[in-house]
Amino acid sequence: MAMPNQRLPRCVWFGVLLTTMAATVIVLTPIRQPSGDLDVRRTEFQTLVGGLGFGATVDLAHCAFSFDPRLQSSCDRLEGPLAGGYFLCPNHVGRAIGYPALDPTDFHISAAAGEGDHATMR
Amino acid sequence: MRRCVEVAKTGLTAILLHPVRSGATCCALLAILVPYLVGMGVAKGIEHDAARSLEAGGDLYVSGSRLGQRIPLPVEMGPRLEVLEGVQTAMPRIVGRLSLGRDKVEVIVVGIPAEDFPAKVTCVEGRLPRNGALNEFVVGTELARRLNLQVGAMLPPFYRNPRGEHVSRIVGIFASDVSLWQSHLMFGTFDTAAEIFAAEGMATDFVVTCQPGYEVAVSRAIQNMNVEAAPGTGGNVRFRVTSREQLAVLLAGGQLHREGIFNLHFVLVFVIGILVVQVTSGLGLAERRREIGILKATGWQTDEILFRGLIECILLSVGSAALSILVAFVWLRWFNGYLIAGVFISGLARAPSIPVPFQLTPVPAFLAVTLGLVITLTGSLWSSWRAAIVPPGEAMR
Amino acid sequence: MIQTKNLYKTFRDRKKGELHALQDVSLTVSAGRFVLLTGPSGSGKTTLLSLLGAMTRPTRGSITFQGRNLAECSDVELARLRRDVGFVFQNFSLVPRLAVWENITYPLIPRGIPVAARFETARRLLRRLNLEDRIESRPEQLSGGEQQRVAVARALAAEPQLILADEPTSNLDLRAAGELTELFEEIHGSGVTMVISTHSAAMLDLATDVYTLTEGKLSCG
Numbered sequence: 001m002a003m004p005n006q007r008l009p010r011c012v013w014f015g016v017l018l019t020t021m022a023a024t025v026i027v028l029t030p031i032r033q034p035s036g037d038l039d040v041r042r043t044e045f046q047t048l049v050g051g052l053g054f055g056a057t058v059d060l061a062h063c064a065f066s067f068d069p070r071l072q073s074s075c076d077r078l079e080g081p082l083a084g085g086y087f088l089c090p091n092h093v094g095r096a097i098g099y100p101a102l103d104p105t106d107f108h109i110s111a112a113a114g115e116g117d118h119a120t121m122r
Numbered sequence: 123m124r125r126c127v128e129v130a131k132t133g134l135t136a137i138l139l140h141p142v143r144s145g146a147t148c149c150a151l152l153a154i155l156v157p158y159l160v161g162m163g164v165a166k167g168i169e170h171d172a173a174r175s176l177e178a179g180g181d182l183y184v185s186g187s188r189l190g191q192r193i194p195l196p197v198e199m200g201p202r203l204e205v206l207e208g209v210q211t212a213m214p215r216i217v218g219r220l221s222l223g224r225d226k227v228e229v230i231v232v233g234i235p236a237e238d239f240p241a242k243v244t245c246v247e248g249r250l251p252r253n254g255a256l257n258e259f260v261v262g263t264e265l266a267r268r269l270n271l272q273v274g275a276m277l278p279p280f281y282r283n284p285r286g287e288h289v290s291r292i293v294g295i296f297a298s299d300v301s302l303w304q305s306h307l308m309f310g311t312f313d314t315a316a317e318i319f320a321a322e323g324m325a326t327d328f329v330v331t332c333q334p335g336y337e338v339a340v341s342r343a344i345q346n347m348n349v350e351a352a353p354g355t356g357g358n359v360r361f362r363v364t365s366r367e368q369l370a371v372l373l374a375g376g377q378l379h380r381e382g383i384f385n386l387h388f389v390l391v392f393v394i395g396i397l398v399v400q401v402t403s404g405l406g407l408a409e410r411r412r413e414i415g416i417l418k419a420t421g422w423q424t425d426e427i428l429f430r431g432l433i434e435c436i437l438l439s440v441g442s443a444a445l446s447i448l449v450a451f452v453w454l455r456w457f458n459g460y461l462i463a464g465v466f467i468s469g470l471a472r473a474p475s476i477p478v479p480f481q482l483t484p485v486p487a488f489l490a491v492t493l494g495l496v497i498t499l500t501g502s503l504w505s506s507w508r509a510a511i512v513p514p515g516e517a518m519r
Numbered sequence: 520m521i522q523t524k525n526l527y528k529t530f531r532d533r534k535k536g537e538l539h540a541l542q543d544v545s546l547t548v549s550a551g552r553f554v555l556l557t558g559p560s561g562s563g564k565t566t567l568l569s570l571l572g573a574m575t576r577p578t579r580g581s582i583t584f585q586g587r588n589l590a591e592c593s594d595v596e597l598a599r600l601r602r603d604v605g606f607v608f609q610n611f612s613l614v615p616r617l618a619v620w621e622n623i624t625y626p627l628i629p630r631g632i633p634v635a636a637r638f639e640t641a642r643r644l645l646r647r648l649n650l651e652d653r654i655e656s657r658p659e660q661l662s663g664g665e666q667q668r669v670a671v672a673r674a675l676a677a678e679p680q681l682i683l684a685d686e687p688t689s690n691l692d693l694r695a696a697g698e699l700t701e702l703f704e705e706i707h708g709s710g711v712t713m714v715i716s717t718h719s720a721a722m723l724d725l726a727t728d729v730y731t732l733t734e735g736k737l738s739c740g
Binding site: 016019020022023024026027028037038040041042043044045046047048049050051052053054055056057058059060061063064066067068069070071072073097099100102 | 164165168169171172174175176177178179180183192213215217219228229230232234239240243244245250264296297299300301302303304305306307309326327329362364368369372440441443444445447448451466467468469470482483484486487
């Protein structure tokens with residue numbers, strides 16, 4: 001008598017193996033560079049609009065900062081605090097990407113004599 | 123070694139012995155890991171697009187600020203900026219917001235001087251706007267879809283200012299794959315944008331390009347410019363300069379820079395996941411306890427039973443993570459993130475009209491396996507351990 | 520082979536207080552003997568077999584097996600000692616989702632015996648027990664008598680020198696019980712020491728020693 005049948009049909013084993021291999025290939029495949037034409041189009045668009053868009057938002061409805069910090073250096077909808085020192089912007093809830101504000105304290109009044117009230121970047 | 127291999131093999135058998143429990147655990151892990159991987163994948167995709175946005179954009183962005191609030195700058199600032207040493211161009215730009223139609227569709231109006239338009243572009247279906255009697259626009263794909271706009275369509279007047287209002291014409295639609303951020307865009311000439319917002323002679327910001335190596339010097343020079351250099355602003359204006367490097371630092375922070383809410387959500391989800399797995403591991407717990415009792419009665423040691431449980435958890439978590447990666451990939455690639463992409467990208471429709479940017483990378487995948495393992499171990503190993511430490515006779519009862 | 524001295528086992532129950540399952544039990548089982556334990560239900564037969572099978576620890580007294588006092592052994596040592604004892608349970612205690620051959624050979628896995636050799640062992644034992652055609656069946660597909668024979672095969676898989684059986688025929692009909700008795704006789708004939716608790720009169724004829732337990736106290740005959 002031969003060995004008993006496998007507990008799972010061979011096709012299931014094949015499926016499990018294939019899933020694991022596919023997942024490995026997906027995550028190990030180097031970042032896909034867009035095709036030549038697409039690459040040109042994308043760069044062309046950004047050049048046309050002067051560089052626009054940075055965060056996980058497609059409009060300016062509530063939070064320009066989460067659309068592009070070049071338009072607004074911080075989020076003025078921070079409400080909170082939540083436990084752990086977190087702050088909550090309703091527009092940021094669950095969003096995939098976040099970044100710290102371009103700290104307005106980066107700008108300070110220059111103490112240089114006679115230069116008056118103007119800002120310098122630290 | 124042989125002993126370990128044979129015991130490890132029974133870990134796989136244990137998964138198959140309890141299909142309901144294994145299936146429920148796998149489903150719980152999928153429910154946790156798929157949104158996590160989608161979120162991380164989308165974040166990576168956005169990072170790539172953001173990098174391109176920085177690369178193709180200006181070196182410095184100059185805007186005005188008074189009392190801590192952002193204010194527009196007069197267009198006359200442009201020539202003053204251009205005379206600074208190291209500055210190549212200083213292009214005024216208007217970026218504003220309005221809503222259109224009965225549904226109040228959010229629109230981002232961007233205006234650039236027509237003379238700064240390239241002669242020919244391929245990222246637009248149609249042509250670029252021109253200055254003229256009619257307001258001409260290129261619109262984003264989502265906007266075109268929501269307002270049912272085609273090239274050549276006319277937009278009834280949607281603004282009113284002291285100079286009246288104008289009919290607008292759609293002369294082009296952005297290609298859907300050029301950027302995430304084109305979807306709600308209404309792109310026109312600088313004059314048209316100024317007309318809409320009744321802000322003639324003002325610019326939201328200046329996109330400054332510098333000669334290589336001059337960025338810091340130019341930035342300093344702009345910040346040191348006298349306030350009187352900004353006529354028409356009422357004085358007391360500070361110049362706010364955002365440099366490409368500043369934003370590049372945000373990008374370089376990568377996943378570590380993701381702010382709390384996303385992570386906070388998932389910490390909560392993981393805790394709930396542990397509880398869910400604990401409940402699912404309770405499925406058939408009496409049978410499992412009895413089975414462990416039989417193993418012990420027939421000479422299995424506690425460490426062998428726990429090793430078997432560990433292998434079971436590892437296989438379940440690796441398998442579930444692999445399946446989660448596959449599901450996340452299929453969902454994003456072939457279903458374009460239907461329903462789920464909108465969770466991670468604000469303002470996106472349930473069925474996005476633009477290709478959702480994503481990239482699944484090894485780090486989140488490794489984290490998914492690790493988190494899956496932590497969840498399954500915390501959820502199930504405890505019950506196995508409890509069953510394994512009691513005398514076999516007691517466990518079999 | 521195995522010896523107990525002044526063995527006590529006391530269970531503590533919140534409602535009933537202390538329950539003395541075994542009191543001052545001293546028993547010596549020499550190699551090759553066929554020992555029967557008889558006595559009414561609740562007299563402590565199962566408890567004594569559990570102690571002899573290293574499945575639980577005595578409250579007091581000693582059990583010496585292979586020259587070691589089980590009362591002083593660690594859990595790991597007890598588990599290792601259990602590998603040298605075959606145990607047949609009253610309720611069969613087969614894993615319902617495992618095939619017959621897997622049930623029989625599960626005790627061999629921690630010894631690192633590969634699957635092909637384990638399968639061969641199961642086949643050999645089942646052939647001996649006339650169950651070879653049920654090698655891939657699940658326990659629920661077998662009759663009570665067949666399940667108990669599978670349990671015996673599992674007890675024999677590791678080729679132990681001592682087999683303990685706790686009322687192995689109590690859940691079987693007369694015919695199955697008779698077949699099992701013959702099987703035990705055959706196993707004993709191959710030199711294996713047997714300690715069996717039973718109410719079965721049929722086994723009395725096979726026994727070399729008979730002990731009776733009454734309210735936890737052991738007496739001869």
